[in-house]
Amino acid sequence: MIGKARRMGRRRVLGLLAGAAPALFAARAAWAGETPAAMDAITAIKTRRSVRAYTAEPVTDAKVEEILRCGMQAPSACNEQPWQFVVVRDKAILAKVGGINPYAAYAKNAPVAILVAGDLSLDKCGGYWIEDTSACAQNMLLAAHAMGLGAVWTGIYPLPERVAAFRALLKMPETTTPMALLVIGHPAEQPAPKDRYRPDRVHHDVW
Numbered sequence: 001m002i003g004k005a006r007r008m009g010r011r012r013v014l015g016l017l018a019g020a021a022p023a024l025f026a027a028r029a030a031w032a033g034e035t036p037a038a039m040d041a042i043t044a045i046k047t048r049r050s051v052r053a054y055t056a057e058p059v060t061d062a063k064v065e066e067i068l069r070c071g072m073q074a075p076s077a078c079n080e081q082p083w084q085f086v087v088v089r090d091k092a093i094l095a096k097v098g099g100i101n102p103y104a105a106y107a108k109n110a111p112v113a114i115l116v117a118g119d120l121s122l123d124k125c126g127g128y129w130i131e132d133t134s135a136c137a138q139n140m141l142l143a144a145h146a147m148g149l150g151a152v153w154t155g156i157y158p159l160p161e162r163v164a165a166f167r168a169l170l171k172m173p174e175t176t177t178p179m180a181l182l183v184i185g186h187p188a189e190q191p192a193p194k195d196r197y198r199p200d201r202v203h204h205d206v207w
Contacts, residue, residue: 039146047193048142051150054185058111063147067114067184070143074135077128083136086115086170093169097154097181100165104154110185114140115156115166117176130157133179140182150187153180 039047064087076082088094089112097113098105107113116137118129137153144151156162156178166178 041142044142044146046195048145049191049193050152051185051187051189051191052106052152052183053188054110054150055188056111057186059149059184059186063149064112064114064184066147067140067143071116071136071140074132074139076132076135078125080122080125081132082119082122082129083133084117084119084172084176086117086172088113088115088170096169097183100162100169101154101156101181104181104183107154107181107183110183112184114182114184115170115178116140116180116182117172117178118157119176121175129177130179137180137182144182144184148186149184150189151182151184153182156180 068085068087071085072081072083091108094110094113095108097107116133118133120129123129141151141153156166157180163178166172166181167174167176170178172178
């Protein structure tokens with residue numbers, strides 16, 4: 001009798017959870033302004049690849065905001081969140097990226113790019129803005145992939161000529177240091193996932 005009651009109780013709990021699931025997903029969708037991503041975190045991490053070719057389809061403002069929101073969820077030293085962003089859609093500006101970083105010339109064909117920068121006026125914890133903005137940028141790449149977009153990290157910092165050129169191109173204040181330009185679009189290529197696990201790089205307790 002007790003076992004039967006327990007089984008009924010479990011069914012009731014599972015039924016309540018199943019009934020609540022649509023509301024939970026709807027709440028997240030309303031917060032994000034988008035249909036929730038179907039990809040779980042582990043899958044997103046293991047299947048993300050750099051994508052450098054894009055279709056002509058635009059990336060919506062809602063998806064850009066979701067990517068930014070995910071970036072700003074990254075951890076930061078002293079919780080200072082020393083990041084600033086420049087969302088670039090202007091084709092004339094994107095066309096100039098290749099003149100600064102020849103390895104990112106394909107940015108001219110992308111619908112949008114997001115520059116991630118460190119705000120040194122917010123960095124009071126001893127120079128950790130580099131780690132902070134890097135964690136932020138990785139979150140953004142994973143978010144883009146999880147939403148079915150293609151993205152790639154193109155390097156700026158620590159090359160002083162790229163830092164200066166991007167700061168000038170985007171009219172950024174001297175207190176900000178461009179760290180990376182994330183080029184984003186709907187993928188026109190689908191690079192296959194790669195297993196990069198290297199057991200020879202893992203050490204336990206001591207080297």
